[in-house]
Every structure is written in structure tokens, then in C-alpha cells.
Amino acid sequence: MEEQIKQLMADLLNLNPARIDDSTTMEEVDGWDSFNHLNLCLALEQEFGITLEVYEMEEMTSYYDICRIIQTKL
Amino acid sequence: MNSEWRNRFLELVAQGRGPEARQAADDYLTHSTEGGRWRIVAQCVRALPEGALGLKTVRVALLASFSLEFIQDALLASGLVHGLRIHLHLSGFAQYAQEILEPTGPLYAFQPDVVILALEEDRLLPSWQTQQMTPDPDLPESWVAQAMAVIDPLITTFRSHSEALLLIHDLVPPVHPALGILDGRSTPGSIEGVQAVNAALRARARSRHGVYIVNYSGVVARTGMEHWLDRRMALLAKAPIAMGQLPRLAGEYLKYLRAVAGLTKKCLVTDLDNTLWGGVLGEDGLHGLKLGPDYPGSAHLAYQQLLLQLHARGVLLAIASKNNPQDVEELFRDHPGMLVKPHHFVRQEIHWQPKSHSLHAIADSLNIGLEHLVFVDDNPAECAEIRAAWPMVTVIQFPKRPEEVVDALLGPGWFDGLGWSVEDRNRATLYAQRDRAEALKTASSSLPDYYASLQMRVDILAVTEGSLTRTAQLTQKTNQFNLTTIRHGEQEVARRMRDAEWLILTVRVVDCFGDNGIVGVMMARQRTTESVLEIETFLLSCRVIGRTIETAMLAELCHQARQRSLRYLLGRVMPTPKNLPARALYAEHGFSQLSKLLYTPLPDERQWMLDLEQGGITRPTWMVPMGDDHGRTD
Numbered sequence: 264m265e266e267q268i269k270q271l272m273a274d275l276l277n278l279n280p281a282r283i284d285d286s287t288t289m290e291e292v293d294g295w296d297s298f299n300h301l302n303l304c305l306a307l308e309q310e311f312g313i314t315l316e317v318y319e320m321e322e323m324t325s326y327y328d329i330c331r332i333i334q335t336k337l
Numbered sequence: 338m339n340s341e342w343r344n345r346f347l348e349l350v351a352q353g354r355g356p357e358a359r360q361a362a363d364d365y366l367t368h369s370t371e372g373g374r375w376r377i378v379a380q381c382v383r384a385l386p387e388g389a390l391g392l393k394t395v396r397v398a399l400l401a402s403f404s405l406e407f408i409q410d411a412l413l414a415s416g417l418v419h420g421l422r423i424h425l426h427l428s429g430f431a432q433y434a435q436e437i438l439e440p441t442g443p444l445y446a447f448q449p450d451v452v453i454l455a456l457e458e459d460r461l462l463p464s465w466q467t468q469q470m471t472p473d474p475d476l477p478e479s480w481v482a483q484a485m486a487v488i489d490p491l492i493t494t495f496r497s498h499s500e501a502l503l504l505i506h507d508l509v510p511p512v513h514p515a516l517g518i519l520d521g522r523s524t525p526g527s528i529e530g531v532q533a534v535n536a537a538l539r540a541r542a543r544s545r546h547g548v549y550i551v552n553y554s555g556v557v558a559r560t561g562m563e564h565w566l567d568r569r570m571a572l573l574a575k576a577p578i579a580m581g582q583l584p585r586l587a588g589e590y591l592k593y594l595r596a597v598a599g600l601t602k603k604c605l606v607t608d609l610d611n612t613l614w615g616g617v618l619g620e621d622g623l624h625g626l627k628l629g630p631d632y633p634g635s636a637h638l639a640y641q642q643l644l645l646q647l648h649a650r651g652v653l654l655a656i657a658s659k660n661n662p663q664d665v666e667e668l669f670r671d672h673p674g675m676l677v678k679p680h681h682f683v684r685q686e687i688h689w690q691p692k693s694h695s696l697h698a699i700a701d702s703l704n705i706g707l708e709h710l711v712f713v714d715d716n717p718a719e720c721a722e723i724r725a726a727w728p729m730v731t732v733i734q735f736p737k738r739p740e741e742v743v744d745a746l747l748g749p750g751w752f753d754g755l756g757w758s759v760e761d762r763n764r765a766t767l768y769a770q771r772d773r774a775e776a777l778k779t780a781s782s783s784l785p786d787y788y789a790s791l792q793m794r795v796d797i798l799a800v801t802e803g804s805l806t807r808t809a810q811l812t813q814k815t816n817q818f819n820l821t822t823i824r825h826g827e828q829e830v831a832r833r834m835r836d837a838e839w840l841i842l843t844v845r846v847v848d849c850f851g852d853n854g855i856v857g858v859m860m861a862r863q864r865t866t867e868s869v870l871e872i873e874t875f876l877l878s879c880r881v882i883g884r885t886i887e888t889a890m891l892a893e894l895c896h897q898a899r900q901r902s903l904r905y906l907l908g909r910v911m912p913t914p915k916n917l918p919a920r921a922l923y924a925e926h927g928f929s930q931l932s933k934l935l936y937t938p939l940p941d942e943r944q945w946m947l948d949l950e951q952g953g954i955t956r957p958t959w960m961v962p963m964g965d966d967h968g969r970t971d
Contacts, residue, residue: 274376298406301573305407305580309372317569 264337267310268329275303288325300324311337342369343377350381355390355420356728363418366584375584378414385422392422393598397590398444398501399425400433401455404576411587419595420708430575437495445498450597450826452495453551453590455506457577461487461534469515469527476525477533484534485541492541492548500828502755504593505542506553507535512562546805547827549593549755556589592750599813599824602731602751603705604653604683605644606696608714609660612735613641613677618664628674636739641676643743648681652752653703655684657695657712662687692719693726704817704879706915711751713742755827756806785959788885792849794961795886797859797893800834800841807855808843811876815858816915818887819876820908820922825860838863840870840897844890846881856881859890863901864936870898871907871936875922882918885957891926895953907935908945923947926954 272287273280276294289295295303304320307313307329313336315323323329342365349358362378371377387394395416399405406427416423426447428436433454436444444452459465461484473479488505495503510531514520521529535554542548557565560582571577578586595601610617614637615627627634648654654677658665665687669679679685684702686695692714700707708729714720715735723732733745800808809827816822833839844857860874872894877887891906898906908923923945924930931944938944947954 271373274380298574301570301576302407305570306373306376309580312372317573320573 264311264333265330268307268326268333271306271310272303272326272329275299275306283326285325285327290324307333313337339369339371343371343374346378347381350385350390353390355392358390359418359420360724360728362414366414366418375410375414378417379410382413382417382422387422389422390417392417392420393600394422394424395594395598396424396448396450397426397594398428398447398449398452399455400428400436400444400452402431402433402457402460403455403571404430404574405455405578407576407578407580408583408587411584412590415584415587415591416594419591420600421591421594421598423594434491437491440498449499449501450828451502451504451594452499453504453506454491455553458508458531461508462530463487469511469530472516472524472526474524477530480530481533481537485537488538488541492545496545496547500547500831502593502597502828503545503548504551504590505538505548506551507538509554509557509562546802546831551589551593553586553589556585560585588749592753593755595750596753596755597826600708601754602652602711603709603814604655604699604703604711605647605746605752606655606657606699606710606712607644608716608719608735609656609658609665609687611715612713613637613644613656614675615739618660618668623664623668623672626668626672628672633739634674636742638674638676640735640739640742643746644677645681647752648677650752653683654681655686655699655703656682657686657692657699657714659689659692660687691722691726693722696723696727696730705814706816709814711746713746754810756810788957789959790849791884791959792961793884793886793959794847794963795889795956796845796847796963797842797890798845800830800843800858804843804855805830805834808841808858811855811858811878812874815876815878816913817879818882818919819874819913819916820872820919821874821911822913822916823874823911825874833860842890842893842897844877844886846886853878853881857886857890859894861894861897863903864907865903867935868902868904869907869935870894870901870903870905872909875908875919877919885959887922888926888954889956889960891922892954892956895947895949898949899953904949906947906949908947909938910943910945911939912941912943927952 269280269283272278272283276292276299278287278292289300301320304315304323308315311333313333315332315336319332323332342361346358346361346365349361366374366378385392397412399408409425409427412425413423426444426449428444433456436442462468462480463483492503508531510528514527516522516526520526535550539550542550565579565582566577567579568577570579607613615633616625618626628637629635630638644654662685665685669675684699686698696707696710696712700710706729707727711731711733712720712723713733713735714723717734720732720734723730731751736742736745805827809825809830812823812825812830830841833841840859840861840863842859843855844859845855846853846857856878858874858876859872862871862873864871875890877890894906898904906928908928910920910923912920926947928945928947931946934942934944
């Protein structure tokens with residue numbers, strides 16, 4: 264699961280997957296704007312076959328939080 | 338399993354094997370359950386160099402009143418499956434009006450081939466929110482007037498800046514009318530209002546060339562509003578269409594994009610056993626077949642009905658079956674339930690040879706490329722054989738549940754073209770006429786006798802608004818008797834039609850078998866400095882080649898050159914794998930080959946020159962003079 268998330272973030276936010284870790288946050292990453300954030304949320308929904316609540320999308324502002332929330336949905 | 342589909346696709350792309358990679362992309366997108374499959378295919382497409390995998394380029398601009406950005410992956414990926422490399426321009430959020438109205442803005446700078454205008458109700462009907470709540474005695478006229486006041490200036494301005502195809506979404510009638518079950522009870526309501534706006538949009542599109550109304554409400558209806566909408570994303574990001582549904586919308590756009598690129602399918606080749614009927618003729622016998630009012634015979638009957646529907650649209654039908662031909666003949670004669678008859682098929686390949694041979698023979702006899710065939714067969718082994726032998730053929734495996742064949746065949750719109758010419762509807766009949774003409778040829782004693790017996794009338798006329806569609810269509814699909822094989826869209830032909838430097842002539846042939854319609858096109862450019870009339874396009878449908886019509890066409894060009902006081906005719910020839918029969922045209926008509934080529938020759942180009950002061954070309958004497966109705970267009 265972690266690998267899939269890293270690959271998705273790398274593809275959609277133009278990052279090197281090897282450099283994604285718990286310190287990767289929306290604030291730190293330049294291309295992680297609100298549009299790309301929604302795009303990432305939708306891609307995560309498709310990838311894992313889940314539906315995110317709006318408050319969950321709002322909380323998913325870092326790699327750490329994405330993993331934490333996806334974990335609870337599987 | 339998922340990763341196998343993906344890896345096979347990626348491998349074929351890396352190997353540059355176009356038709357196989359497209360098929361693998363289709364398999365991957367259809368069968369894999371990977372959530373990211375559209376994105377992965379789209380990323381591959383973005384990385385492709387221009388011209389890779391034999392894809393045709395189409396430039397598409399998306400203008401929407403809501404967020405339609407998320408469709409990008411689905412559109413690029415579906416494009417690949419259908420042989421297209423789509424380049425996309427997205428308008429800024431709800432900037433559609435500004436982009437259309439700004440002649441020096443990004444939309445026109447992008448030089449789109451196709452522009453999609455997707456507007457929601459509240460853009461065409463500015464007081465949409467309030468007006469549906471109060472009964473309005475002026476409905477539906479008041480809504481039509483409002484919507485047309487918005488759309489008319491957009492269309493007019495757009496057309497003055499661009500010849501691109503314009504696709505406009507229709508509106509979805511409200512599923513929850515504001516007045517509930519009383520909608521339309523005292524006065525016409527919002528459902529009728531929206532339907533009237535849609536009808537008015539379609540009428541507008543009919544009166545403009547290159548404007549089409551996308552059946553968006555139909556696409557939504559196929560899925561159903563509850564699954565189509567993502568109300569959460571509608572409110573959060575103004576992106577109302579659910580992510581999982583966007584490939585369906587992309588599929589609807591693809592019908593137009595394929596047609597623009599000249600990729601419309603022309604012929605459906607069907608298997609017989611367990612396809613045209615249920616059961617196996619050789620085993621179950623004529624009376625043991627399932628074909629009639631009871632399931633599953635009713636489903637095969639529905640398939641036959643579908644074939645008749647396609648036949649009426651001008652799609653050619655053919656049979657590729659492993660059977661005893663006598664058994665099939667007997668069945669056509671004696672089975673009471675058969676809806677399709679032998680005369681609906683332009684070719685029957687019924688024997689025990691491999692079906693790859695049959696398909697080749699069918700394409701060959703119709704003078705069309707294999708890429709214009711759709712093959713339907715229930716047997717996975719036969720489907721696999723065709724896929725391996727002819728990857729450019731579209732293969733549809735007849736579904737295990739026969740009732741699903743209707744959606745499988747009609748859903749992707751394989752046979753959708755942009756023009757609806759008389760020729761399309763008559764095509765099947767015309768091919769039958771050609772067979773009769775060939776029979777006559779063997780009966781006539783000398784060639785001039787034969788030509789005279791055809792009673793040919795060849796009308797060569799300047800292109801008109803009415804013949805634009807057919808003219809562009811012929812440049813798109815004529816391969817054999819086509820000297821340069823330069824393809825043109827309707828927009829380009831329209832542009833040249835208004836340019837005095839260009840002479841565009843259409844050739845209509847009427848003979849003893851009937852009216853063949855427009856079967857030939859010439860486009861020539863006046864080069865005053867060198868006193869040359871340069872023949873850029875010269876093509877003739879293979880239905881009528883070998884009848885000296887090409888001589889009449891050249892005679893007309895001589896006449897036109899003299900009228901313009903031009904001394905030379907310059908013929909250009911671009912050899913292609915298919916145009917061998919045409920290449921000798923200029924040599925046979927007294928042209929001399931040039932050793933030093935003029936203008937900007939293309940690679941492999943050859944040029945031929947005729948000096949009109951040394952003599953010209955005259956119209957063959959066996960032709961009938963032009964008729965009184967020669968101004969008629971289809």
C-alpha cells in the first residue's frame with residue numbers, strides 16, 4: 264500500500280518516489296496545490312476502490328496522513 | 338492478472354508496435370480492475386513522440402462552464418485505443434466565453450481541429466435557479482429565446498475565427514423538477530423547457546456547417562444521474578461528473594474525433610453459427626437452429642435487426658463463416674425466421690479456409706483497407722486468429738449473453754461519420770451495380786463499345802456548400818486511384834473554396850445502372866508566375882475506375898487552365914503502397930516527367946508536365962453531354 268501511494272504521489276505531484284517520507288507535506292511540496300490535491304484524492308479513491316469523506320480529504324495533507332487515513336478505509 | 342494486462346501493453350508500446358499496442362491498451366482498460374489504468378495509459382501517450390505507433394494527431398480544445406479537467410486521462414487513453422494522438426487545450430475555469438470572443442487568445446493560437454463546448458443549464462438559462470420555481474406561461478419559448486441569445490453569438494464569433502468542428506453539449510432535463518409532480522401541470526414546465534432548448538440547439542447546428550450537438554443527456558441517461566453525478570465533487574470543486582464515468586463521456590467525444598480523422602469503419606463482417614443464429618447449422622440442421630421469438634433465438638433475431646439497421650445507414654455487410662456453402666444457401670432460402678437476406682451482403686466467404694484469408698478477400702474485393710473492417714464472431718479462437726493476422730481489424734467477440742451484442746456494437750459508434758451523404762446510403766447498392774458493370778464488360782466486344790454501352794454522363798462542377806462533406810470524405814477515404822493521397826478535413830476544403838487561387842472540382846457520374854453520385858475530386862492551384870495549373874489532388878473512387886472518366890477529368894483541367902490563360906498542367910504523384918493503379922495516369926495522357934521538381938516537393942514525389950501549346954486532352958466521345966439537372970448536389 265505504501266508503495267502504491269508513493270507512486271501515485273510521485274506521478275501526480277512530480278516527485279521522486281524515493282524521496283517521499285513522513286516529512287512530505289502539502290506545505291513543503293511546490294506543485295501540491297488545491298487542484299492537484301483533489302486530483303490526488305480522486306486517484307487514491309480509484310486506486311484503492313474507496314470513497315473518501317470530505318473531511319478526510321481535508322486531513323490528507325501529508326504522506327503520513329494519507330497512509331493513516333487510507334489504512335482505516337481498507 | 339492486472340499486472341499482466343499492464344505489462345503486455347507497456348511492452349508493445351516500447352516495441353513501437355502500433356496496432357498491437359492499441360489492442361493491448363483496449364484489453365488493459367477493459368479487463369483490468371486497476372484504478373490507475375487510465376492514468377497509466379495516458380502517461381504513455383503523453384510521452385510518445387509525434388507520429389509514433391501510427392497514430393493520427395487530433396487537436397482538441399475543451400471549453401466548459403465546470404471543471405472538466407479530470408477527463409484528460411480518459412480522453413488520451415481512449416484516443417490511443419482508437420488510433421489517435423490527442424493534443425488537449427483546456428480553457429481556464431469557466432473562461433469559455435472569453436476564449437471564444439478573444440481572436441488573439443489561447444484558443445485560436447492552439448489551432449484546434451475540434452472544440453467541445455460543455456455548458457450547464459445555468460449558463461444558457463441565466464435565471465435557471467429561480468425561474469424553474471414559478472410556473473411561466475411563456476414557456477418553452479421564453480427559455481429558447483434566452484438560450485439562443487447566449488449561444489448564437491458564441492457560434493457566430495467562433496465561426497468567424499475558426500473552421501474547427503464545434504461540438505456543443507445538450508442539456509439534461511431535470512430529474513427532480515423544482516415543482517415536483519406539478520412540473521408542467523398548469524403551464525409547460527422545466528422538462529419541456531429543457532427539451533425545447535435542446536431541439537433549438539439541434540436546429541441551430543443543422544443550419545451551420547461543422548456544428549454538432551453532443552448527445553450528452555443520452556450519455557447521462559445510459560448510466561443514470563445517480564451514478565453520473567458526484568455531488569460531493571460538484572460542491573467541492575465544481576467537478577460534477579463522477580471520476581469513474583468520465584471514460585463514457587470521452588467515448589462519446591471519440592465518435593466525433595474518429596470521424597474527423599477519417600477512421601470511420603465501413604464494413605461489418607459477421608460469422609454465422611452462434612452469431613447470426615443460435616446453434617451450429619452443420620450439427621443442429623436448419624430446423625434445430627435458435628432463431629425466432631423465444632430466447633435465445635430472439636437475441637440473434639435482434640442482432641439481425643441491428644445488421645439491417647446498419648445496412649440502411651450504408652454500412653457494408655459481409656459474411657466470413659466456416660460452413661458448407663450449399664447448407665447456407667438452403668437456409669437463406671428455406672428458413673422462415675431469417676431477417677437478413679443474401680442481397681444484404683456484398684460478399685460471402687463461406688468455406689473452410691482460415692478467416693484471415695476471408696477478411697483479406699473481402700477488403701480486397703471492396704477496395705477498402707483492413708482497418709475499415711469490424712469482425713464479429715462468437716469463437717474466441719477465430720477472434721484470436723484475426724487479431725494476430727490483422728491487428729488493424731476491430732474484433733468484437735459475440736457476447737456469451739447474446740443480448741449484450743447491441744451495446745457492444747453500437748456503444749463505441751464504430752460506423753459514425755460526420756456526413757450523411759446520399760452516397761453513404763446507396764453505397765451497398767452501388768457496389769452491387771459495379772458487379773453488374775463488370776459482367777457487362779465481358780459481354781461487350783470492344784472497349785469503346787463497352788464505354789458507350791455504359792451511357793456515362795460525367796458532370797464536373799465547382800465544389801459547393803452542399804458537396805463539401807462528400808468532397809472532404811473522398812480525400813479521406815480514397816486510397817487506390819489517388820495520386821497524392823493528401824487528406825483534407827471539411828474545414829480545409831471550405832477554406833480553399835473561398836480562395837480564388839484554388840480550383841476545386843467534383844465529379845459526378847450517372848450511368849445506365851444509376852446515379853453514382855460524386856465519385857471524384859480535383860484540387861488545382863493557379864501558379865500565375867510560372868503559368869502553371871498545379872494538380873495537388875486528383876482522385877477517383879475505385880467504383881468507377883477503368884472507364885475513361887479520368888480522361889474527362891484531365892480534359893476539364895485543360896479547359897480550366899486555358900480559361901485562366903495558363904500554359905502548363907503540372908501533375909504531382911506521391912507513391913503509396915496502395916495507389917499503384919493511378920501512378921501511370923499522367924504518362925498515359927502525354928505528360929512528360931520532370932527531372933527537376935517544382936515548388937516544395939514531398940519525399941518520393943514525382944512530377945509530370947503537359948504543355949498546352951503542344952496539344953491538350955479532349956473529353957472521350959462516348960460520354961453523354963451534361964444533363965439539365967447538373968447543378969443538383971446531394
